[in-house]
Amino acid sequence: MTSAWEAAAERLRKAYTDGPVPPLRDVLAPSNGEGAYRVQSLNTEFWRSAGRRVVGHKVGLTAKAVQAQLGVDQPDFGVLFEDMRIANGGVLEVSSVIQARAEAEVAFVLARDLNDPDATAETAAAAIAYATPAIEIVDSRIADWKITFADTVADNGSSAFFVLGDVQLPLGGLDLYTCGMALEINGAVVSLGAGAACLGHPLNAAAWLARTLARSGEGLKAGDVVLSGALGPMVGLKAGDVVRAAIGGLGECGFTVSGAAS
Numbered sequence: 001m002t003s004a005w006e007a008a009a010e011r012l013r014k015a016y017t018d019g020p021v022p023p024l025r026d027v028l029a030p031s032n033g034e035g036a037y038r039v040q041s042l043n044t045e046f047w048r049s050a051g052r053r054v055v056g057h058k059v060g061l062t063a064k065a066v067q068a069q070l071g072v073d074q075p076d077f078g079v080l081f082e083d084m085r086i087a088n089g090g091v092l093e094v095s096s097v098i099q100a101r102a103e104a105e106v107a108f109v110l111a112r113d114l115n116d117p118d119a120t121a122e123t124a125a126a127a128i129a130y131a132t133p134a135i136e137i138v139d140s141r142i143a144d145w146k147i148t149f150a151d152t153v154a155d156n157g158s159s160a161f162f163v164l165g166d167v168q169l170p171l172g173g174l175d176l177y178t179c180g181m182a183l184e185i186n187g188a189v190v191s192l193g194a195g196a197a198c199l200g201h202p203l204n205a206a207a208w209l210a211r212t213l214a215r216s217g218e219g220l221k222a223g224d225v226v227l228s229g230a231l232g233p234m235v236g237l238k239a240g241d242v243v244r245a246a247i248g249g250l251g252e253c254g255f256t257v258s259g260a261a262s
Contacts, residue, residue: 004027005027005035005038005039005042006042007027008024008027008028008039008154009039009042009043009046009154011024012024012039012043012141012154012155012156013043013046015098015141016141019098020098020099020140020141020142020143020144021141021142021143022142022143023142023143023146023147023148023151024039024142024150024151024154025148025151027039028148028150028151028154029150030070030071030148030149030150030151031071031072031148031149031150032150033072033076033149033150033153035150035154036149036150036151036153036154037153037154039153039154040078040079040153040154040155040156040157043156044079044156047081052081052082052083053081053082053083054079054080054081054082055080055081055082055085055223055224055225056079056080056220056224056225056226056227057077057078057079057080057209057213057220057224057225057226057227058077058078058079058080058136058157058159058162058226058227058229059075059076059077059205059206059208059209059226059227059228059229060075060076060077060078060138060152060157060158060229060230061074061075061076061149061152061229062075062197062198062199062205062228062229062230063197063198063229063230070147070148070149070152071148071149072149074208075199075205075208075209075229076149076152076153076157077157077209077212077213078153078156078157078158078159079156079157079159080159080162080225080227084159084160084161084162085161085162085163085164086137086161086162086163086255087163088163088164088165088166088253088254088255089254089255090163090255090256091255091256091257091258092137092161092237092255092256092257092258093258094238094239094257094258094259095258096160096161097137097139097160097161097237098139098140098141099139099140099144099145099236100137100138100139100160100236100237100257101137101138101139101234101235101236101237102135102136102137102138102183102185102234102235102237102243102245103135103136103138103183103191103230103231103232103233103234103235104133104134104135104181104182104183104191104193104230104231104232104245104247105133105134105135105136105198105202105227105228105229105230105231106131106132106133106134106176106179106195106198106202106228106231106247106250107131107132107133107134107162107164107165107225107226107227107228108124108128108129108130108131108202108206108225108226108228109128109129109130109132109168109223109224109225109226110127110128110129110220110221110222110223110224110226111127111128111129111222112127112222113127113219113220113221113222114127114210114214114219114220115210115213115214115218115219115220116210116211116214116219117211117214117215118211119207119210119211119214120207121201121203121204121206121207123207123210124203124206124207124210125171125203125206127210127220128171128206129168129170130168130169130170130171131168131169131170131171131174131176131202131250132164132165132166132167132168132169132250132251132253133164133165133167133245133246133247133250133251133252133253134162134163134164134165134227134245134253135162135163135183135243135245135253135254135255136159136161136162136227136230137160137161137162137163137237137255138158138159138160138234139158139159139160140152140155140158141155142155162225162227163253163254163255164225164253165250165251165252165253166251166253167250167251169249169250174249174250175195175248175249176195176201176202176203176249177194177195177196177200177201178194178195178196178248179194179195179247179248179249179250180192180193180194180247180248181193181194181195181231181232181245181246181247181248182245182246183232183235183243183244183245184243184244184245184246185235185237185241185242185243186241186242186261187242190235191232191233191234191235192232193230193231193232193233194231194232195231197230197231197232198228198229198230198231199229202228202229203228205226205228205229206226206228209226231247237257238257238261239257239258239259239260239261240256240257240258240259240260240261241256241257241261242254242256242257243255243256243257
């Protein structure tokens with residue numbers, strides 16, 4: 001017999017091809033994180049068995065204002081697959097997303113495994129090989145982005161694609177607290193922020209993720225990509241958009257959305 005969690009997971013998978021679905025409130029209460037992560041895990045295992053390769057995780061809900069909006073006091077996470085990666089300067093196929101938005105972030109790549117239920121920003125930093133600028137392309141399989149905490153967790157953290165910069169910098173000498181961020185679309189600045197907007201420091205987000213995964217028996221692995229969370233408000237995307245993010249001290253990255261600009 002199919003469980004309610006399995007039915008919700010299948011509903012979300014079908015949304016990728018069939019279009020967005022109503023919120024999952026018939027299955028998941030808005031704050032049911034345990035059930036939502038169970039749904040996410042079912043789909044992760046489904047996609048792994050289909051040949052998709054996990055390359056890291058994304059942290060979401062790192063802004064206090066967004067947490068307050070969804071009635072939670074913690075971030076969330078989703079899984080990154082290799083086929084979600086778009087090359088710097090590459091193209092996002094508009095047909096591959098439903099209601100995409102972009103946000104600029106600091107990404108980390110792990111030098112070694114980190115499986116520590118008491119991880120701190122300092123121990124996370126010691127396990128990181130380098131930082132690089134990133135753009136996360138978020139999307140929701142829930143109609144009109146009418147999400148609760150449980151909706152976005154079950155929906156793999158509302159993930160879609162990501163772009164990493166070409167510059168790979170060790171953490172020594174980087175100021176990821178006061179670094180400024182500017183996100184541009186078609187040459188116009190549409191989002192501004194700073195490192196401190198991400199849980200007070202992007203390394204705090206990496207440490208939270210490490211603790212959370214370790215306590216569930218998973219942990220971070222050498223080579224994993226960690227998208228640490230938005231440095232400013234996310235913005236909507238449309239066909240033909242040229243997107244560029246610049247983060248002070250880290251450099252820039254970008255992509256183009258396929259199709260003619262409207």
